[in-house]
Amino acid sequence: MSPAQGAREKPAGPSVTGRVLGILSAFGPGAEALTLSGIARTAGLPLSTAHRLVGELAAWGALERGEDGLYRIGLRLWEVGALAPRSLGLRERAMPYLEDLYEAMRQNVQLAVRDGHEVVYVERLAHPEAVRVFSRVGGRMPLHATGVGQVLLAYAPAPVQEEVLAAPMAALTPRTITDPSELRRALAAVRREGVAVCDGMVDLLALSVAAPVRGEDERVVASLSVVVPSAGAEPRAIVPAVRAAARGISRALGAPSARRRPVGVVSPGASGT
C-alpha cells in the first residue's frame, strides 16, 4: 500500500498511557493484523515492553490474537468505540434516511463528520455495482477534496477554514481544487446553495453531491453525500433527494430549522420532480 501510511504519529509521550495508545495507533487501514514485533517496531517500543503491554491489552479484550499469532483489534474495543456519540448516536438516527436514499439512488451513500482538518466517514452504504469509491467506514480524507469535506468546511469555525486555506492542498486528481481563492469561492457557493457538487476531485470517474446535517443547536454536525458515476450524471436530479435526506436527519437530531411545518417555501427554480 501507500508507504506514507503508517506515519500517523502523535507526540506519544513516554508515559505508559502514551505507549498504550501508541500500540493502538499501530493499527490502521491496511494494517489490521500485526505481529508483536511489528507493533513494537511501528510504535517505537522495545520488544519486551510491547510484549507486556500487548499482553495486558489482549487479556482485557482490546486486542485479540488469532490462531495465526497475529494481533487484531478486539471486539471489546470496538464495543467501547461504538459508544462514541459522534458515530453511533448520529448513525442510529440517520440510518433510516440513508436507507431510503440508498434505495432510491442505488448508488453510494455516505455520512461523515469533521475531525480537525479531515473528514471521517461514519457510515457508508455501497451498492456492489456502483462506482468504486475510495473511502471506507472509519477512513479519513482531506476536507478540500471531497463533497462532504467541502460542506463540513464551509460551515466550520472561521479559524479552521483559514488554517485549511493557508495549508497546501494535495491534488488527488487533476480536477481537485488546490487553489485557495478557488476553494474560497467554492465554499461560498456551498453556503449559498446548501449543497456541494464535486466532479472528479477524488476520482475522475465519480461525482458527489453533499449536503449539511444540523444538530439541535443548529450547527452543522455532519454531512451526507451521494456518489455517482461522473459520466452522464445529472446533478439536478440528485440534489433534491440529498437535500431532503439531510434535512430529514437534521430533524431527527432536533434541529429547529428542520421542524415540520406546513411550508410551500421551495428553493427558486425547483422544476425537477
Add this chain to the structure above:
Amino acid sequence: MSPAQGAREKPAGPSVTGRVLGILSAFGPGAEALTLSGIARTAGLPLSTAHRLVGELAAWGALERGEDGLYRIGLRLWEVGALAPRSLGLRERAMPYLEDLYEAMRQNVQLAVRDGHEVVYVERLAHPEAVRVFSRVGGRMPLHATGVGQVLLAYAPAPVQEEVLAAPMAALTPRTITDPSELRRALAAVRREGVAVCDGMVDLLALSVAAPVRGEDERVVASLSVVVPSAGAEPRAIVPAVRAAARGISRALGAPSARRRPVGVVSPGASGT
C-alpha cells in the same frame, strides 16, 4: 440506576494499563457521558489519578470533552475500534444482504457474533415502525435467550456449550428457556433445521428467526436474525428469506458449503487457491 450496572469489572490489575482500560470500561450503554469524578468513582481511582489519565486519553482523542464538561468516547477510539475484523470486515460484506432482507421484510434485521458466553450485536437495521427491540449495536445479550444466541451456541465449541448449560440461566420473560435439558433439545433442533425460532423469549411481543453465517473455514462466525411481532407471525414465511440471506453472506465470506455450484464434483486442479 440499577446497582448491578457498573459492576462489569475485570481483575483490573493496578497496572497503569489496567487503570486506563478501567476508565474505558466506565463507559457503557446508559453511560455514554460521564463527569471526571464519575469516571474516577466507577473505575475505582483516586480523583487526581483519574484526572491525569483522562487528560492523556483526551489529548490523544480516545475521549472527548464536551462543552458541558462531560467526557465521552472520542472519534479516534471509534476509528480504531472500527478496524476490528469481527465487526467491520464482517459488516462490510454482510451489508448488502442485510439491506435486501431489511427491504423485503421491513422489520428488524440483526447481525451478531459470539464473545464468550454472550452475543454481541454487530449491526442492526430497524424499521421505525417495527417492533421495539431490546438490543443495540455494540450491545450484549445472553446466549440462551435470543435467536442469534441459540444459533451461535448450537455451533459453538463443546466446552462453551457445557459451560452455558451448567450455569444458571436468567429468564427475561416467562417464556425464556431456563432449563438445561430443554435448551439442549433446542440446540439440537437448531443444528437439525439450520435455523432458530424464538418466540417471546426476550420480549413477549417479539419473535425472532435466526440462521448461522459461516466463514471460509466453514465454522459459524456470526448469526443473522429477523425480529417480527409475535402476534400473527408466520415463521414459515420468514425462514427461507433468513436462510437465503445467511447463505449469501457465507458465500461472500468464502464458505465452501455456500458455493454457487452444487457440490459433488471436485474439479481437479482448477481452483487451487
Add this chain to the structure above:
DNA sequence: ATCGAGCTTCCGGCCACCGGAAGGAGCCAG
C-alpha cells in the same frame, strides 16, 4: 453568605515499569 460537588495543580516518596539479555520455537536454505 454558606455550603458542597466537581475540577485542577502541586510535589515528595516509593514502587511498578523498563528494557537488556538469554533462551526457545519455527522456518528456510545449504
Add this chain to the structure above:
DNA sequence: CTGGCTCCTTCCGGTGGCCGGAAGCTCGAT
C-alpha cells in the same frame, strides 16, 4: 543435519514515572 534467520517469551535489578493526599478554584444550589 546444521546454521542462520525471525519471532516470541521470560527473567530481574535499577530507576524514573506514577501515585495520591492536600490545597485552592469555580461553579450552582440552598
